Amino acid sequence: MLPVLLNLGFFKIYTFGVFAAIALVWGLFVLWKHIKLTSYKEEDIFDCAFISIAIGLIVSRLVFVALSFNTFGFNVLKIILVNGYPGMSLLGFLIGLFVSLYFCFRKLGIETKQAIDYIVTPLLIALSFGKLGSFLSGADVGTKTTFPLSVHFVGYGSIRHVVSFYEAVLFLIGAVIARRVLFAIRQGRLPNSANFFWFLFVFGGVSALLDKIKQNRLYLGSFSLNLVVGMIFCIVGVAYFIIINRQQIINKMGLLFVKVRTINNERSNTKRNSRNSKKTK
Numbered sequence: 001m002l003p004v005l006l007n008l009g010f011f012k013i014y015t016f017g018v019f020a021a022i023a024l025v026w027g028l029f030v031l032w033k034h035i036k037l038t039s040y041k042e043e044d045i046f047d048c049a050f051i052s053i054a055i056g057l058i059v060s061r062l063v064f065v066a067l068s069f070n071t072f073g074f075n076v077l078k079i080i081l082v083n084g085y086p087g088m089s090l091l092g093f094l095i096g097l098f099v100s101l102y103f104c105f106r107k108l109g110i111e112t113k114q115a116i117d118y119i120v121t122p123l124l125i126a127l128s129f130g131k132l133g134s135f136l137s138g139a140d141v142g143t144k145t146t147f148p149l150s151v152h153f154v155g156y157g158s159i160r161h162v163v164s165f166y167e168a169v170l171f172l173i174g175a176v177i178a179r180r181v182l183f184a185i186r187q188g189r190l191p192n193s194a195n196f197f198w199f200l201f202v203f204g205g206v207s208a209l210l211d212k213i214k215q216n217r218l219y220l221g222s223f224s225l226n227l228v229v230g231m232i233f234c235i236v237g238v239a240y241f242i243i244i245n246r247q248q249i250i251n252k253m254g255l256l257f258v259k260v261r262t263i264n265n266e267r268s269n270t271k272r273n274s275r276n277s278k279k280t281k
Helices: 015-035 042-067 076-080 090-108 117-137 163-186 194-213 225-244 246-280
Strands: 004-007 012-014 150-152 159-161
Touching: 004 015, 012 015, 015 042, 015 117, 042 076, 042 090, 090 117, 090 225, 117 163, 117 194, 159 163, 163 194, 194 225, 225 246
Parallel strands: none
Antiparallel strands: 004 012, 150 159
């Protein structure tokens, strides 16, 4: 693991910081490519994006402080000095980001349920690069394992799961599918906001699935925060797609029922004919 990418003595370049910058630039580039497909003003969307990212970072820090109150207390210096007392909440960032986007879009007269779909793919790409940075810097440590795909983390004796790498790959796959969902929305095959609920499903599913192989977890009482929130997000995402496709599901279930019933009737007729032929003989 390489926490410091370049050490010049008086100045250090951190690995995670580099990947966070790459995530921001690449995410904004993809957002720009998507916005070009619409009638939205680029400056309006980017103003909302920058404001929401800034608010998301503030909320991220405050949520982490609240969940680690025993460490921070009401010490303002500890809260402000991120380098000395590191820690951010990804969930807090997303909450701050989406709430801020909602109010920004509303103020500019932009339909939130339409515009939010164009944010999802860039956001998942940014999360993928961010998680890759966490893996290479050793920020997110996995639990002990004997699985071949594992590494040594500084300060931890045994080999560990590469949990951040798994998250990076899954978020990237989610981004590829999110792009397809976006174009399905543009073609009218899916309703507006479908991409947002796809994000909830992906983020929730990844968080819940990989929570148990993370060494350091945030707890809400006796429950893991990522596991609880991940399951809620995942259930909401699945429920949404079931609701919007309920008619197709009902039709397919009906066809399946008819098919099964037909097969059973054919078997019954075959057995009846076989018995009749035996009696005739």
